[in-house]
Amino acid sequence: MAGELFVDLVRVETRLWNAVDARLRDEHGIRLGQYDLLTVIAGRPGCRVLDLVHEVAITVGAASKAVDRLVAAGLCRRVANPADGRSSFLELTPSGVRALSGARLTYEEEIARWTSGLLPPRxxxxxxxxxxxxxxALEAEQGP
Known part of the structure; x- marks a missing residue:
């Protein structure tokens, strides 16, 4: 039973990710991974790359490259940390704020389509x- 649950969980996550990603890409020109990072950045004043690492459970290298792509797309910027010149904070640009705002309803609609649209609230x-x-339990043992 646990093995089947694991397979179903992974397959659902992959297919749900793909469905939401395709809709965000088609309607807003951003990927679900970008949306996820923009959401974290928007929700954390003083957000750092390390905050993305912990929140999204990716490596520092992957987070740094993802931020580089967001910066190149004009969706966020790095701002020097006045207390530590070696680090920077991340913040959304006006384009990033618009992208996130525009994509939020689409994201919520697509998630609802495949969750509350199919299963009762209980x-x-x-x-x-x-x-x-x-x-x-996983985060307690492995870290965020």
Whole structure:
């Protein structure tokens, strides 16, 4: 049972990611990974690359390259950290704010289509609680 659950969980995550990614790309010209990072940056004043690493569970190298791509696309910028000249903070540019704002409803609609559009609220709540428990245990053991 646990093995089948794992396979289903991975397949659902992959297909759900692909569905949301395709819609964001088609309607807003951004990828789901970019949307995810923009959301983290927007929600954390003084956000650093290391904050993205911890929040999204990616390597420092991957986070740094992803930020480079966001900067090149004009969606965010690095701002010098006045307390430490060797580091910088990340902030959305006006284009990044518009991209995130425009994509938010699309993201929410597509997620709802494949979750609350298919399952009753009680089942979704139980699923969310179970996944939070597993995530918390993994983060406690492996780190964020």
């Amino acid at each position: 089942i979704l709540e139980e699923l969310a609680n179970g996944l939070r428990t597993i995530r918390a």
